[in-house]
Amino acid sequence: MYIGQAAARSGVPAKTIRYYESVGLLAEASRTPNGYRDYNEADVETLRFVSRARALGFSVSQVGELLGLYRDRQRASSDVRTIAQSRISDIDRKLAELQGMRATLEKLVHSCHGDERPECPILEDLFAPQQH
Amino acid sequence: MYIGQAAARSGVPAKTIRYYESVGLLAEASRTPNGYRDYNEADVETLRFVSRARALGFSVSQVGELLGLYRDRQRASSDVRTIAQSRISDIDRKLAELQGMRATLEKLVHSCHGDERPECPILEDLFAPQQH
DNA sequence: GTAAACTCTCTCGTTACTAGAGGGTCAAGC
DNA sequence: GCTTGACCCTCTAGTAACGAGAGAGTTTAC
Known part of the structure; x- marks a missing residue:
């Protein structure tokens, strides 16, 4: 099938497929x-794998790692688990x-009235911030 | 003062100051x-205002808006409040x-043992996802 | 037969910077 | 007088992950 059909069936835009290849x-x-291109x-x-992993926030290069792990079935499951856990830490x-x-x-x-008057503590706070 | 001192006192790197100007x-x-450059x-x-607003996740152009509101004290506080609230929505x-x-x-x-065996449901799940 | 739809490669734009090249300026020390 | 080092300058390119569009060839449908 051509790239357009692969795009439609996977949900990954054709442009993005070419980008991933590049x-x-x-x-x-x-x-x-x-x-x-023929798919x-x-x-x-x-x-679909790539799309879903990207949706979980894995970077393109991390997705590359995951694909490698998938293709090499001899690899230990702990490798996959480690990658997923570090992603959870990133998210946290x-x-x-x-x-x-x-x-x-x-x-x-909450400290700003939000009315027609020009005074708003938001800007003052941004200008003279307490440390945080 | 030169850009180096302005950078040291504001916490914004000199390169970034030039970038903001550009x-x-x-x-x-x-x-x-x-x-x-003379500051x-x-x-x-x-x-400092810019730095703090950026740290709150406002984009550079949003910071530009906020600066404009600050300079034009006639503007209503609701303008500032609206921008801040839309930023909260983004964050949510x-x-x-x-x-x-x-x-x-x-x-x-949790579904992955994480041991030396190659089976790990993570990858299988990524390949055959349930809708979510 | 031709017009629409699809494909190709290539380049630029996006966001918010950072790094580096290549070069000018200035004060201190010898 | 000269060098060294710490500044400063501009300009270009690179980062992540694409999307938009140009300009051109191909296929499909009517």
Whole structure:
């Protein structure tokens, strides 16, 4: 099948498929005589794997690692588990950061009347912040 | 003062200050006779404002808006409040997304023994995902 | 037969910087 | 007078992960 159909069936845009190939995440696709990329069922499944792993926030290079682990079935499950756990740690750090930001913003918003008057403590706070 | 001192006092790296100027977030700095950028106290305070707003996750262009609101004291506080609230909404969306990712990863990690055996349900799950 | 739809490669734009090249300026020390 | 080091300058390129668009060839449908 051509790239358009592979895109439709995997949910990965054609542009993105070419990009993944260009950066080495996917092997170079075989070509039909006219030079169009040619895909099969297994390729579509690989694309779905990539798509789902990306949706879980794995970077493209991490997805490359996961694909490698999948292809080499001799590898221990602990390798996969380790990658997944470090991703969880990344997420936890990001969550804490966002929650801190949110708390500060919430405090600022509550201290601001939000009416037609120009005074708003948000800006003053940003200019003269307490340490945090 | 030169850019190095302004950087030290504001916490914004010199390269970043030049970058902010180049994208129009900051006005072009005045220059000493030798061509060096020249900063004063007010500039340092502006840099601190920018730094703090960036740390709260406002984009550079949003920081530009906030600076504009600060300079034009006639503007209503509701403008500032609206920007801050939309930033909170952004954060809430991101939090929900990360929490969803985290839950899925947690489930996968729990289903994986993490030992020397090659079987790990994480990869199988990524290949044959249930809808979510 | 032709027009739409699809494919190709290539380059640029995005965000918010950071790193580095190549070069000018300035003060201190010998 | 000269060098050394710490500054400063501009400009370019690289980062992550694509998306948009140009310009051109191919296939498909009517």
